[in-house]
Amino acid sequence: MANVAVIGSQWGDEGKGKIVDWLSSRADVVVRFQGGHNAGHTLVIDGVEYKLSLLPSGIVRGGKVSVIGNGVVVDPWALLKEIETVRAKGVDIGPHNLKLAENANLILPVHQKLDAALEAARGKVKIGTTGRGIGPAYEDKVSRRGVRVCDLRDEALLKEKIENQLIHHNALLKGLGAEEIDAGSVFKDLMAIKDEVLAYADVVWKTLDEAKTERKKILFEGAQGIMLDVDHGTYPFVTSSNTISGQASTGSGMGPKSVGYVLGITKAYTTRVGTGPFPTELFDDVGERLGARGHEFGVVTGRKRRCGWFDAVLVRQALTIGGVDGIALTKLDVLDGFEELKICVGYEIDGKTYDYYPSSQLDQEKATPVYETIPGWSESTFGARSWADLPAAAVKYVRRIEELIGVPVALLSTSPERDDTILVTDPFADK
Ligand code: GDP
Ligand code: IMO
Ligand code: MG
Numbered sequence: 001m002a003n004v005a006v007i008g009s010q011w012g013d014e015g016k017g018k019i020v021d022w023l024s025s026r027a028d029v030v031v032r033f034q035g036g037h038n039a040g041h042t043l044v045i046d047g048v049e050y051k052l053s054l055l056p057s058g059i060v061r062g063g064k065v066s067v068i069g070n071g072v073v074v075d076p077w078a079l080l081k082e083i084e085t086v087r088a089k090g091v092d093i094g095p096h097n098l099k100l101a102e103n104a105n106l107i108l109p110v111h112q113k114l115d116a117a118l119e120a121a122r123g124k125v126k127i128g129t130t131g132r133g134i135g136p137a138y139e140d141k142v143s144r145r146g147v148r149v150c151d152l153r154d155e156a157l158l159k160e161k162i163e164n165q166l167i168h169h170n171a172l173l174k175g176l177g178a179e180e181i182d183a184g185s186v187f188k189d190l191m192a193i194k195d196e197v198l199a200y201a202d203v204v205w206k207t208l209d210e211a212k213t214e215r216k217k218i219l220f221e222g223a224q225g226i227m228l229d230v231d232h233g234t235y236p237f238v239t240s241s242n243t244i245s246g247q248a249s250t251g252s253g254m255g256p257k258s259v260g261y262v263l264g265i266t267k268a269y270t271t272r273v274g275t276g277p278f279p280t281e282l283f284d285d286v287g288e289r290l291g292a293r294g295h296e297f298g299v300v301t302g303r304k305r306r307c308g309w310f311d312a313v314l315v316r317q318a319l320t321i322g323g324v325d326g327i328a329l330t331k332l333d334v335l336d337g338f339e340e341l342k343i344c345v346g347y348e349i350d351g352k353t354y355d356y357y358p359s360s361q362l363d364q365e366k367a368t369p370v371y372e373t374i375p376g377w378s379e380s381t382f383g384a385r386s387w388a389d390l391p392a393a394a395v396k397y398v399r400r401i402e403e404l405i406g407v408p409v410a411l412l413s414t415s416p417e418r419d420d421t422i423l424v425t426d427p428f429a430d431k
Helices: 016-026 076-087 109-121 134-142 149-153 155-175 183-198 204-213 246-250 285-293 312-322 361-366 392-405
Strands: 004-008 029-032 041-045 048-052 065-068 098-101 218-221 261-267 270-272 306-308 326-330 340-349 352-354 368-375 409-413 421-423
Touching (some): 004 016, 016 041, 016 326, 029 204, 076 183, 155 183, 261 312, 312 340, 312 392, 368 392
Parallel strands (some): 029 065, 029 218, 261 326
Antiparallel strands (some): 270 306, 340 352
């Protein structure tokens, strides 16, 4: 199977965008299959930075088809705005190379409003969402109240669906003390952009089936990370979609056997945005140093990311659940200059030792890490393009991580630049 699925193996922001862009030179089609514009994927090509939220990271390469699958929740205004922004950088985007699943659900203004109102109502224990309306839009999808891309084709149906959705939500907004939304103005605003959006609408499952028949190579681009998965993550401090490789199938309309090689993108340390448990989080100057060296600020919200040591227990669990074949280890260069490095190899919870992260919210909060300390290196790995350029201590760190997580390193990334990437195993060629 020649296809590859890229998924995040921690709490997001592992460097998926950079790796998808790098891998897309080997692919024909790049497919987003979950999440929405809560994602922020950064690509740096010859010093030019691209920040993508909804558009698949393959869009910047000419001659590739980018697909937004049915599993994605799409804010149509955000989509059009992103197309304009990326186009302004000289990228060719049109219906010939961007396909939007006609059965994808839309994020409408009410979802953002609810996201904000529900977060405010949560009081002290907020999830710390990106405020993009992701959770409420997925709720509407599952409760069969969603408005989908294909609904934009029929005025009467669209009107009815918006009204139906708002009867439900305006009651809730009223209860939460928030302003209600006027169905008429949402309908009018959607009518104003519908033709532009519908130009990209496509029967994506069919397009992908044709690509498969033509033996084209498909690259699935995950958003978020496995610890943010609605089932397997640190619930309730998660996003509202499944982020694991299985979702590449349901979120695109291709069978599970088409997913192929699963590549887990893994940062050489750990970060998290928003609230929720984080056993290896550092509150000292080491954490500050990781954040400063790694430029750990959110792409979407600009929030400072929480930083901590590499958690081998969490990553091993994530890779197992995600069925990961190999990892792309990113941001190794950020660890340059640390005298020693710590890796979490177990947890202690109420005096008991754990070799996995339990599901209970209370246990997750109580988990304290058991560390192994290994020597750091003083040399620079920034921009390294071969193993031979890496200091022995850095190689040892990578090998120890491989041992602890039980999955080999297929790619190693040493800077934000596209080509500062070391290839160990080509995921597209792996049998
Ligand atoms: P994504 O959401 O997984 O695509 O990751 P983000 O783009 O949100 O965050 C990753 C950040 O790290 C971006 O600013 C990337 O440009 C940057 N980055 C990716 N790989 C590397 C690397 O190997 N080294 C360094 N220093 N930065 C990297
Ligand atoms: P990429 O694709 C990091 C986090 C939010 C919050 C939680 C729920 O760039 O890795 P949501 O708005 O989805 O309801 O927020 O999930 N979150 C991310 N954290 N990277 C992301 O995406 C994220 N997308 C959502 O911070 O804690
Ligand atoms: Mg990101």
